[in-house]
Amino acid sequence: MDASKRIALDVMGGDNAPDCNLxxxxxxxxxxxxxxxxxxxxxxxxxxxxxxxxxxxxxEAPGSFAILHAPDVIGMxxxxxxxxxxxPMSSIxxxxxxxxxxxxxxxxxMGNTGAVVGAATVGLKTLEGVRRPGIAVTIEFTxxxxxxxxxxxNVVPKPEHLLxxxxxxxxxxxxxxxxxxxxxxxxxxxxxxxxxxxxxREAHALLSGSDLDFVGNVESGDLFKGGCDVVVTDGFxxxxxxxxxxxxxxxxxxxxxxxxxxxxAQWGPEALASIHKxxxxxEYGGALLLxxxxxxxxxxxxxxxxxxxxxxxxAARALDADVNGHxxxxxxxx
Amino acid sequence: MDASKRIALDVMGGDNAPDCNLxxxxxxxxxxxxxxxxxxxxxxxxxxxxxxxxxxxxxEAPGSFAILHAPDVIGMxxxxxxxxxxxPMSSIxxxxxxxxxxxxxxxxxMGNTGAVVGAATVGLKTLEGVRRPGIAVTIEFTxxxxxxxxxxxNVVPKPEHLLxxxxxxxxxxxxxxxxxxxxxxxxxxxxxxxxxxxxxREAHALLSGSDLDFVGNVESGDLFKGGCDVVVTDGFxxxxxxxxxxxxxxxxxxxxxxxxxxxxAQWGPEALASIHKxxxxxEYGGALLLxxxxxxxxxxxxxxxxxxxxxxxxAARALDADVNGHxxxxxxxx
Numbered sequence: 001m002d003a004s005k006r007i008a009l010d011v012m013g014g015d016n017a018p019d020c021n022l023x024x025x026x027x028x029x030x031x032x033x034x035x036x037x038x039x040x041x042x043x044x045x046x047x048x049x050x051x052x053x054x055x056x057x058x059x060e061a062p063g064s065f066a067i068l069h070a071p072d073v074i075g076m077x078x079x080x081x082x083x084x085x086x087x088p089m090s091s092i093x094x095x096x097x098x099x100x101x102x103x104x105x106x107x108x109x110m111g112n113t114g115a116v117v118g119a120a121t122v123g124l125k126t127l128e129g130v131r132r133p134g135i136a137v138t139i140e141f142t143x144x145x146x147x148x149x150x151x152x153x154n155v156v157p158k159p160e161h162l163l164x165x166x167x168x169x170x171x172x173x174x175x176x177x178x179x180x181x182x183x184x185x186x187x188x189x190x191x192x193x194x195x196x197x198x199x200x201r202e203a204h205a206l207l208s209g210s211d212l213d214f215v216g217n218v219e220s221g222d223l224f225k226g227g228c229d230v231v232v233t234d235g236f237x238x239x240x241x242x243x244x245x246x247x248x249x250x251x252x253x254x255x256x257x258x259x260x261x262x263x264x265a266q267w268g269p270e271a272l273a274s275i276h277k278x279x280x281x282x283e284y285g286g287a288l289l290l291x292x293x294x295x296x297x298x299x300x301x302x303x304x305x306x307x308x309x310x311x312x313x314x315a316a317r318a319l320d321a322d323v324n325g326h327x328x329x330x331x332x333x334x
Numbered sequence: 335m336d337a338s339k340r341i342a343l344d345v346m347g348g349d350n351a352p353d354c355n356l357x358x359x360x361x362x363x364x365x366x367x368x369x370x371x372x373x374x375x376x377x378x379x380x381x382x383x384x385x386x387x388x389x390x391x392x393x394e395a396p397g398s399f400a401i402l403h404a405p406d407v408i409g410m411x412x413x414x415x416x417x418x419x420x421x422p423m424s425s426i427x428x429x430x431x432x433x434x435x436x437x438x439x440x441x442x443x444m445g446n447t448g449a450v451v452g453a454a455t456v457g458l459k460t461l462e463g464v465r466r467p468g469i470a471v472t473i474e475f476t477x478x479x480x481x482x483x484x485x486x487x488n489v490v491p492k493p494e495h496l497l498x499x500x501x502x503x504x505x506x507x508x509x510x511x512x513x514x515x516x517x518x519x520x521x522x523x524x525x526x527x528x529x530x531x532x533x534x535r536e537a538h539a540l541l542s543g544s545d546l547d548f549v550g551n552v553e554s555g556d557l558f559k560g561g562c563d564v565v566v567t568d569g570f571x572x573x574x575x576x577x578x579x580x581x582x583x584x585x586x587x588x589x590x591x592x593x594x595x596x597x598x599a600q601w602g603p604e605a606l607a608s609i610h611k612x613x614x615x616x617e618y619g620g621a622l623l624l625x626x627x628x629x630x631x632x633x634x635x636x637x638x639x640x641x642x643x644x645x646x647x648x649a650a651r652a653l654d655a656d657v658n659g660h661x662x663x664x665x666x667x668x
Contacts, residue, residue: 141585152523155523155530187574189569189570189577192413196489196570197490197570219574220574220575220577220581221577221580221581222581223578224581224582236523236530236571237571237574239523240521240523240554240571241574241578243523243555244557244575244578244579245578245582247554247555247556247557247558248579248582248586249582250558251475251558252582256590
């Protein structure tokens with residue numbers, strides 16, 4: 001196995017660790033990711049016992065999982081900076097270290113988002129030419145996926161950062177979502193280029209002057225209309241959007257279920273599953289931290305095994321397509 | 335009729351003007367607002383014909399509607415500043431003028447939001463002690479309404495503006511929503527006071543030091559949890575939140591309808607209506623521009639007569655409760 005194609009999975013991260021991550025790893029293997037491509041990071045005894053109870057084998061042989069021991073765990077509620085300093089042998093830090101040292105090309109974690117981002121930013125450094133990493137989340141409401149970045153890594157960006165997010169999002173769209181000629185929009189509160197803040201007016205000018213297929217300003221309601229493939233925003237607004245969609249989706253599902261119950265309707269579970277699938281971006285496997293020297297996928301803390309498997313698959317596709325190589329080439333000279 | 339309690343309705347504003355506004359005015363009267371409390375602003379011939387065809391009477395007598403002629407209309411897509419200068423006799427400008435001159439206490443419009451806000455800000459000026467007006471929208475997902483401001487009037491506010499939005503939102507909650515001891519939250523991307531931008535950290539400090547019942551930072555997903563009554567935010571983020579909720583609600587309703595159709599389910603229209611009502615903040619009658627010297631209610635361009643009636647009712651309640659008087663008293667000495 002080419003170590004640079006390996007995926008370090010943080011087995012200890014997330015609300016349902018370690019079981020959910022181990023089940024997710026096995027699901028990923030069933031979905032076509034070779035077991036030897038995975039490096040399971042966390043408490044060795046726990047992982048070994050978990051694999052054995054699932055009838056999976058440990059080791060470097062084909063069809064077996066490799067384990068990288070990490071004795072500590074950073075909790076979901078711990079303050080990232082403090083926790084990273086206090087626990088250099090946490091699964092997050094050890095997995096990041098594996099990528100830094102070339103033992104793996106990707107880190108996948110359902111753990112503390114701030115800690116994963118912090119470890120990656122400090123440990124892996126940015127790719128050549130990248131000024132600031134950004135978190136990209138792909139959502140799909142219209143039959144056509146939209147990738148929004150930044151979703152929270154860079155709360156007060158500069159205009160040049162937003163321009164680079166446009167480039168990185170376009171590379172991701174081409175390489176991983178396999179959509180040629182991605183259209184890039186700038187999240188704003190009106191279509192006119194004069195709208196919004198100084199940041200947005202300057203970013204609008206930079207994006208307009210770039211070789212991206214820039215469609216101009218888009219509004220948050222346009223996320224449901226499919227007018228572009230990449231939406232660029234600052235990390236504060238992106239995070240607000242992300243959490244609002246999560247909250248609204250959960251609220252709406254509950255509302256529909258309550259009404260179903262109240263009216264004794266005849267819906268089968270497949271109708272609900274279909275709605276849920278359409279509002280649930282975890283189908284896309286989580287967020288990608290773009291711009292660091294390694295592939296980093298951050299899943300939701302309450303991911304189920306399917307979401308973990310999707311996150312592993314996302315990392316595999318990003319590695320196979322050489323997203324990071326293309327980002328470096330794409331930004332060279334810009 | 336006490337002129338200061340009168341409500342100037344922009345009959346020409348909105349996508350379905352004038353019919354929708356006239357139907358809304360009649361609906362408001364059926365719901366208990368005296369006809370003589372309404373001042374119908376717009377093209378006199380059009381309004382007179384519309385009232386006659388609806389069997390309503392015109393004049394100053396009890397049970398009759400008064401008309402204030404305004405020959406021009408500002409379109410929904412016109413640039414607010416340009417349109418206001420070019421059309422001093424538009425229904426929006428004339429209605430604003432009626433409030434300025436004391437012929438009415440409130441202006442209700444489904445028209446061009448930017449023009450309504452611009453006319454009010456320039457024409458009515460701010461209330462004593464208010465630094466910047468803010469647009470307040472009340473939403474209800476949890477059985478307990480939440481008022482969010484600013485929703486777009488003040489895109490780059492100062493910390494002091496956010497503090498005042500907290501005060502104004504609290505007055506509105508007490509006076510109009512009749513909820514004592516309103517809890518105020520600051521929209522942010524995490525609970526810790528160190529989160530977010532400089533603006534938010536400074537606003538957090540100001541709100542913490544105030545006599546408001548400040549619950550600290552809240553996240554956008556918390557809007558669905560009912561943890562506070564007033565959520566303070568800058569106008570950019572507020573506008574993104576508002577449009578995202580609109581887009582998501584419309585998208586989810588379509589999704590549910592599609593699934594109903596696909597599965598031939600037995601839901602009656604009342605189930606859909608119930609869901610729609612819960613995700614549709616137009617039930618609250620639109621947005622209130624708080625902080626100007628007059629009550630200004632801005633409805634959605636695609637309001638139906640019920641929404642227009644609710645907007646008129648909102649204006650009546652705000653006038654009757656003397657929201658603006660309480661804002662001035664509340665901010666005095668702060």
